[in-house]
Structures are given as structure tokens and as C-alpha cells.
Amino acid sequence: MKTHDAKGIPHTSPRQSATFTQDINSDIRRAAATGIYDIRGGGAKRKVPSFDDLLFMGASISRYPLEGYREKCETSVTIGGLHASNPIELDIPVTIAGMSFGALSGPAKEALGRGASMAGTSTTTGDGGMTPEERGHSDKLVYQYLPSRYGMNPNDLRKADAIEIVVGQGAKPGGGGMLLGQKISDRVAHMRNLPKGIDQRSACRHPDWTGPDDLEIKVLELREITGWKVPIYVKVAGARPYYDVTLAVKAGADAIVLDGMQGGTAATQDVFIEHVGQPTLAIIRPAVQALQDLGMHRKVQLILSGGIRSGADVAKAMALGADAVAIGTAALIALGDNDPKYEAEYNALGTTAGAYDDWHEGQDPAGITTQDPELMKRFDPIEGGRRLRNYLKVMTLEAQTIARACGKNHLHNLEPEDLVALTMEAAAMAKVPLCGTDWYPGKPGTGY
Amino acid sequence: MQTVDLQEMGLRGVNAALHAQADDTNQTAWTIENAKGAHAIACGLDAPIEVTVKGSTGYYCGGMNQQATIKIDGSAGPGTGENMMSGKIVIEGDASQYLGATAHGGMIVVKGNASSRCGISMKGVNIVVQGNIGHMSAFMGQSGNLVVCGDAGDALGDSCYEARFFVRGSVKSLGADCEKKEMRSEHLTLLQGLLDEAGIDADPKDFTRYGSARNLYNFDVDNAAAY
Numbered sequence: 001m002k003t004h005d006a007k008g009i010p011h012t013s014p015r016q017s018a019t020f021t022q023d024i025n026s027d028i029r030r031a032a033a034t035g036i037y038d039i040r041g042g043g044a045k046r047k048v049p050s051f052d053d054l055l056f057m058g059a060s061i062s063r064y065p066l067e068g069y070r071e072k073c074e075t076s077v078t079i080g081g082l083h084a085s086n087p088i089e090l091d092i093p094v095t096i097a098g099m100s101f102g103a104l105s106g107p108a109k110e111a112l113g114r115g116a117s118m119a120g121t122s123t124t125t126g127d128g129g130m131t132p133e134e135r136g137h138s139d140k141l142v143y144q145y146l147p148s149r150y151g152m153n154p155n156d157l158r159k160a161d162a163i164e165i166v167v168g169q170g171a172k173p174g175g176g177g178m179l180l181g182q183k184i185s186d187r188v189a190h191m192r193n194l195p196k197g198i199d200q201r202s203a204c205r206h207p208d209w210t211g212p213d214d215l216e217i218k219v220l221e222l223r224e225i226t227g228w229k230v231p232i233y234v235k236v237a238g239a240r241p242y243y244d245v246t247l248a249v250k251a252g253a254d255a256i257v258l259d260g261m262q263g264g265t266a267a268t269q270d271v272f273i274e275h276v277g278q279p280t281l282a283i284i285r286p287a288v289q290a291l292q293d294l295g296m297h298r299k300v301q302l303i304l305s306g307g308i309r310s311g312a313d314v315a316k317a318m319a320l321g322a323d324a325v326a327i328g329t330a331a332l333i334a335l336g337d338n339d340p341k342y343e344a345e346y347n348a349l350g351t352t353a354g355a356y357d358d359w360h361e362g363q364d365p366a367g368i369t370t371q372d373p374e375l376m377k378r379f380d381p382i383e384g385g386r387r388l389r390n391y392l393k394v395m396t397l398e399a400q401t402i403a404r405a406c407g408k409n410h411l412h413n414l415e416p417e418d419l420v421a422l423t424m425e426a427a428a429m430a431k432v433p434l435c436g437t438d439w440y441p442g443k444p445g446t447g448y
Numbered sequence: 449m450q451t452v453d454l455q456e457m458g459l460r461g462v463n464a465a466l467h468a469q470a471d472d473t474n475q476t477a478w479t480i481e482n483a484k485g486a487h488a489i490a491c492g493l494d495a496p497i498e499v500t501v502k503g504s505t506g507y508y509c510g511g512m513n514q515q516a517t518i519k520i521d522g523s524a525g526p527g528t529g530e531n532m533m534s535g536k537i538v539i540e541g542d543a544s545q546y547l548g549a550t551a552h553g554g555m556i557v558v559k560g561n562a563s564s565r566c567g568i569s570m571k572g573v574n575i576v577v578q579g580n581i582g583h584m585s586a587f588m589g590q591s592g593n594l595v596v597c598g599d600a601g602d603a604l605g606d607s608c609y610e611a612r613f614f615v616r617g618s619v620k621s622l623g624a625d626c627e628k629k630e631m632r633s634e635h636l637t638l639l640q641g642l643l644d645e646a647g648i649d650a651d652p653k654d655f656t657r658y659g660s661a662r663n664l665y666n667f668d669v670d671n672a673a674a675y
Contacts (some may be wrong), residue, residue: 147551154494198665203569221508
């Protein structure tokens with residue numbers, strides 16, 4: 001590169017724009033070439049305030065820790081005891097979030113069921129209905145009730161251990177979905193009552209109810225059909241958590257699933273994933289506040305999801321008031337998604353391990369987000385289930401380690417008082433003190 | 449004939465009694481009195497029984513029905529017969545919005561009119577309306593047949609897939625990707641069968657068929673405004 005002009009005057013250094021970055025420019029070129037917005041899987045990739053911005057303080061002279069290998073730290077949780085005669089009893093507070101057969105292969109759904117069952121927790125169906133593999137391998141299966149009602153039938157509804165009415169998803173609050181034709185195999189098409197090979201649109205609104213008053217009647221209908229036996233969850237995106245949780249409780253939900261913007265999707269517009277919704281850290285306190293204001297905290301369980309990765313995240317979510325968490329993307333990674341051992345194949349798809357997010361195209365080298373019979377053969381559901389079990393166990397052990405260090409004999413006993421924040425933003429969102437202070441922005445009585 | 453009073457037994461009591469009927473029950477005829485617009489009456493049935501509801505019903509009467517025949521001696525509230533799998537629902541009066549939403553099978557007959565979004569996301573059900581239907585009916589309809597002896601409102605069949613629509617009267621407007629189609633002999637035969645099953649005397653030749661133009665089946669930027 002020339003550094004001077006012909007007269008010997010130095011050039012300024014080439015300077016990349018902070019506004020028109022190489023990433024942005026590639027987005028513009030792709031849009032100009034195709035005329036179609038970018039669709040991808042996964043959740044928000046942008047950096048947002050997160051549980052990484054919180055720390056536990058641990059025990060001190062005034063707080064006694066529990067002995068790590070001698071004193072118990074319980075992890076069980078009961079979900080749905082408010083109205084249902086058969087609430088769900090989980091050994092660990094980490095559940096598997098809803099992911100569809102169609103988006104995922106049958107063996108991948110089987111592995112999720114196997115792993116969750118071995119770890120003593122629940123898994124969840126998705127947009128596309130319940131498969132025999134999933135029901136057969138899941139001790140506790142939550143049946144999602146979605147706007148599209150693909151595969152929805154009362155026989156499966158009665159086989160479910162809980163029903164989850166999906167109102168929103170963290171990756172796309174207010175959005176529907178589209179399963180592209182490449183993934184519509186004969187079996188997927190049959191389950192969804194649609195022709196093979198066409199793009200399948202999922203509606204963003206339920207077809208037979210709108211608003212909280214209707215939702216209350218819908219909850220009544222589902223309870224009547226299932227004899228008031230199983231819990232009914234309501235899943236909402238991290239949009240307006242205080243009001244959404246309030247309205248869901250008013251409608252009669254037994255549990256609330258609250259999904260932040262880091263939560264994944266099988267296929268949605270990138271602009272939607274990155275620009276609509278709130279970070280998981282920002283939505284939990286308003287949700288807990290709503291439950292507390294209604295006198296329903298711990299009566300209606302709060303399940304938090306969206307970017308949960310470790311036992312530390314679990315512990316922080318529970319310290320801020322969640323009763324349990326749900327994982328989706330992390331579970332897929334545990335199964336083998338985005339594994340570097342497939343790097344050459346990721347490169348051939350124009351990406352790299354860790355960044356692969358074209359789940360909707362059905363070419364997943366790991367055989368998880370695909371309906372291609374050859375790719376599916378690469379994935380062993382027994383081994384996948386074992387890996388997920390291991391991962392869930394590690395998350396639980398990590399959360400217990402932290403809880404014991406805080407002197408807590410149950411994960412539910414973790415509390416905001418155990419936490420501090422590394423940043424002003426995290427302090428404001430989590431309403432815990434900034435490190436080294438006794439203050440957070442908006443703290444009552446401080447004036448600002 | 450089993451006669452139950454909804455106000456006396458309560459919704460749970462009535463539905464539990466209906467749910468307790470097995471395929472081989474000899475209690476095959478039921479009358480529910482004093483419906484008084486209650487929601488979720490006779491939802492989730494799964495037995496070959498006949499249920500007559502005296503009076504108008506609220507939301508979701510006959511929701512997810514399997515096998516049962518339900519007759520509503522009045523008008524029906526929103527979402528009646530939603531996600532029905534099989535059986536039959538006959539509404540003597542009018543039907544509110546979302547009639548037969550996402551229903552997979554069976555037949556719903558409306559002697560009066562049906563409101564907006566009739567047959568929304570229908571997945572195999574047959575719906576026959578003697579009167580008119582409201583706007584956005586059969587939105588995203590996937591399969592099954594919607595027969596309208598009167599007129600259809602705005603945006604009939606918007607974004608539909610393989611569902612068929614037969615309208616005798618006028619259609620105020622067609623929705624995105626819905627078009628008028630040729631009425632071939634197999635459609636006349638199909639329609640005659642549906643009218644016979646519904647107990648409605650009408651000539652299939654007086655109807656016009658509508659269905660998907662299939663232009664939205666695979667995303668195309670040139671159709672972006674229609675999505």
C-alpha cells in the first residue's frame with residue numbers, strides 16, 4: 001500500500017467507519033444482491049448487559065457458607081401447583097425450552113428427551129406438534145400451544161404433563177415464523193397438514209383469541225379439556241414483562257415462561273432478532289415485581305430463558321427471583337451443534353464453528369437442525385442424550401457451589417442481596433448495588 | 449336421554465360427565481339446559497354421542513371435538529369448534545368469529561350467519577354456512593372446504609394454502625393469493641355431498657369456487673407486499 005503521494009506527502013491511514021463496518025457493509029451487499037432480508041437462527045448476537053455483569057459476594061463473617069461436600073443444597077422445584085392437580089416435580093431447576101420437530105430432527109428431539117429425563121427435568125415440544133420419539137423419551141413433556149397450531153390435536157394434549165401457551169418468543173416478540181421449504185420433509189409436511197416443499201408460515205397471533213380477557217377463557221377451555229390436571233404455562237417474550245406477567249396471572253396461568261432477546265429461534269429475520277425485545281437481565285426484576293405485587297411470587301412459578309449458559313447464570317436468575325430457567329441454544333451446543341470438529345464443513349457453508357446460524361437451511365453438519373436423512377445419521381441420540389445429561393448435571397453442580405458459598409441450603413434461597421453489579425447498566429436492571437457501593441440507579445430514596 | 453342443567457351441575461360437572469363416556473357408552477343422547485352463554489361447553493369430547501345445548505353458548509363450545517355430534521339451539525360464541533378433529537356441530541342461530549379455527553376434520557353447519565375469520569387456519573374441516581360470512585374468513589386456510597350459501601366479506605381466503613371455498617353469493621374482496629377457480633365436475637360432486645351432509649337444499653351450479661393461486665408458497669421478494 002502506498003504511504004505517500006507523488007510529491008512525498010504522506011497519506012492518512014485508511015480508516016474504517018464505525019457506522020459502516022465491514023459487517024454492515026456485507027449486510028448491505030447481501031440485501032442488494034438478493035432483495036430478501038437475512039433470515040437466520042439463534043438469538044441476539046449483539047453484546048447486551050447480561051448475567052456476566054453480576055457477581056455473587058459469597059459468605060463472610062456475617063454470612064456462613066455451607067460445607068460443600070457435606071451439607072445439602074436442594075435443587076428441586078414444583079411447577080404448577082396453583083390450579084393443576086398434577087403439578088410438575090423437577091429434580092433440577094433447569095428445563096429444556098420449546099424447540100420444534102421440523103426445526104430439529106427427530107433424533108435431536110429424542111436426545112433432548114433422553115438427556116432431560118436422565119437429569120430429572122422436563123423438555124418441551126415446539127411448532128409442529130408432538131412426536132412419538134419425544135413423548136417416549138421424555139419423562140416430563142410440556143406441550144406448546146402455538147398460534148399456528150401445526151400438529152395440534154387433543155390426543156397429544158392429553159398426553160402432555162403441562163401445556164405452554166406461547167404468546168411470544170424472546171428472539172421475536174410480536175413475530176411469527178417461517179420454516180423454509182428445504183426442511184419440509186414428507187413427515188414434517190404430514191404433521192403440519194401442508195404440501196411438501198413449500199415455505200410454512202407460522203402466524204404471530206393465535207387464531208381464536210386476542211387479549212387478556214380471551215386468554216382467560218382459552219385457559220379455561222384447555223383446563224376443561226384436560227380435566228384441570230396439568231399445569232398451564234404462558235410463555236411471553238421480554239417485551240413488557242411487568243404487564244405481561246400481571247395479565248398472564250390474571251388469565252389463570254400456573255407458571256410464566258419469560259424469554260429474553262438472547263433466546264434462540266429456528267428462523268427469523270436478523271433485524272428482528274437484533275432489534276426487538278429486551279435483554280434477559282432487564283426483564284426479570286419487573287416480572288418478579290409483578291408477581292410480588294399480586295402476592296403470587298412462588299405460587300405462580302417464573303421460568304426465565306434467553307442466553308442461560310452455566311450454573312452461574314442459573315444461580316443469578318434464581319437469586320433475582322426466578323423459580324427455574326429454560327435452555328435451548330445451550331442444549332443444542334451440548335448435543336454437538338457448532339462443534340469445531342465440523343470446521344471444514346462450516347467453512348464450506350461460508351461460516352465457522354460457533355457462528356453457524358443458518359439452521360433454517362437444513363444443512364447442519366452436526367445433523368441436529370436438519371431433516372436431511374444423511375446428515376441426521378451423523379447424530380446419535382443416545383450419545384447426545386448423555387452429553388445433555390452431563391451438561392445439565394454440571395450446571396446444577398455449579399449453581400449449588402455458588403449457593404453453598406452464599407450459605408443457602410436451597411437454590412431458591414438465593415436472593416438479590418447476594419449479588420452486586422459490575423456496571424451501572426446491570427445495577428439499574430438487576431436492582432443490585434454497583435460493586436463497592438450500596439447504590440444502584442433508581443434506588444428508592446436516593447433521589448436519582 | 450340424559451338431561452343436565454349447566455347452572456346446577458356447573459361447567460366442570462357437565463364436561464366431566466360427557467368426558468366420562470367411552471366409545472361403547474349406551475348414554476348416547478344428552479341435553480344441556482340453561483347454557484346461558486357459558487364458555488367451553490362440551491369441549492374436548494371424544495365419544496360418539498349426541499349433545500344438544502339449549503340456548504346460546506359462549507367461547508369454544510365443542511372445542512377440539514372428536515366423534516360427538518353437538519347441536520346448539522341458539523347462537524354460538526367465538527371459537528366454536530376450534531381445532532375440531534371429527535364429528536359434527538350444528539348451530540341453529542348465528543356463529544361469532546373464529547368459527548372452526550384450525551379445525552382438522554368433521555363438519556360444522558351454521559343455519560344463520562358466521563362472523564369474521566370463519567375457518568381461520570382450517571386444516572381439514574368442512575364448514576357449511578347457510579347465510580353470510582364476515583371478513584378475513586379462511587385466513588391461512590390449509591385444507592378442507594368452506595361453503596357459503598350467502599355472501600362473503602372482505603379478504604376471503606387471505607394467504608390460503610390448499611383449502612377450497614365455495615360461495616353462492618358475492619365476495620366483497622379476495623385476500624392475498626386467493627383467486628377464482630374453475631368449477632369442474634369433481635367440485636360439483638364434492639359440493640353436492642357437502643350440502644347433502646349439511647342438510648341444505650342448494651344447487652352446486654350456483655356456486656363459485658375460490659382457492660390459492662399458490663404464488664406465496666415460496667418466498668419471492670417481488671411478492672413482498674403480499675406477505
